[in-house]
Amino acid sequence: MAYSTESDLLNRIEEATLIQLTDRTGSGQVDSALVTTAIEDADAIINGIISSVYQVPLTNVPRVIRELSSTIAVYRLHLFRSVDSGVWKDAYKGAISFLDLVAERKATLEGVVAKPSTAGSQANSVEFISEDRKFSRSKLSEW
Numbered sequence: 001m002a003y004s005t006e007s008d009l010l011n012r013i014e015e016a017t018l019i020q021l022t023d024r025t026g027s028g029q030v031d032s033a034l035v036t037t038a039i040e041d042a043d044a045i046i047n048g049i050i051s052s053v054y055q056v057p058l059t060n061v062p063r064v065i066r067e068l069s070s071t072i073a074v075y076r077l078h079l080f081r082s083v084d085s086g087v088w089k090d091a092y093k094g095a096i097s098f099l100d101l102v103a104e105r106k107a108t109l110e111g112v113v114a115k116p117s118t119a120g121s122q123a124n125s126v127e128f129i130s131e132d133r134k135f136s137r138s139k140l141s142e143w
Contacts, residue, residue, distance in 0.1 A: 001057065001059075001061070002036075002039050002040065002043060002069070003039070003042070003043045003046065003057075003058070003061050003065050003066055003068075003069035004039055004042070004043075004066050004067075004069035004070040004073060005039070006018075006030065006032060006035045006036075006039075008066055008067075008069070008070040009035060009039075009070050009073060009074055011070070012070050012071065012074055013074055015030070018030050018035070018077075020081070021074075021077040021078065021080065021081050021083070022034040022035055022077060022080075034077070034080070035073070035077070038073040038074075038076045038077050038080070039069060039070075039073045041072075041073070041076050042068075042069045042070075042071075042072035042073040042076060043057070043069055045072055045096075045099075046065060046068060046069060046072070046099060049096070049099040049100065049102070049103050050099060050102050050103055050109075052103055052115075053102060053103055053105060053114050053115060054102075054109065054112055054113075054114055054115060055113075055115060058109075058112055060111050060112055062109045062110050062111055062112060064098075064109065064110070065109065068095045068098065068099065071088075071091045071092065071094075071095050072092055072095055072096075074088055074091075075088045075089065075091065075092035
């Protein structure tokens with residue numbers, strides 16, 4: 001399940017802009033396949049960053065993730081068209097910064113259960129320590 005949809009992108013940019021970013025054939029229509037690819041790429045970026053904290057893909061998608069997915073997708077569409085949009089570049093950097101905070105456990109995603117911390121699982125582990133071996137090849141060589 002994708003974190004955002006074409007309609008989420010249209011909530012962030014005008015349809016004419018989305019057509020300009022995706023229309024490869026000059027049909028004057030949004031290329032939905034290209035939009036889907038951009039969303040999949042955005043979701044892969046999100047999953048890659050937050051996978052250390054949350055089980056991905058997320059089954060319960062918070063609103064912030066939907067917004068970040070659409071922001072990253074729009075930015076990637078600008079890259080596809082080789083359009084340097086400072087506004088979308090800044091929005092992309094902001095999205096990645098927030099995701100980095102989530103990965104560092106400095107921010108949380110509402111309604112999503114985090115994976116247990118790896119430090120907690122080590123605290124419950126058992127370690128065995130024994131004495132040095134009394135008999136070994138090197139110790140028996142003197143006999």
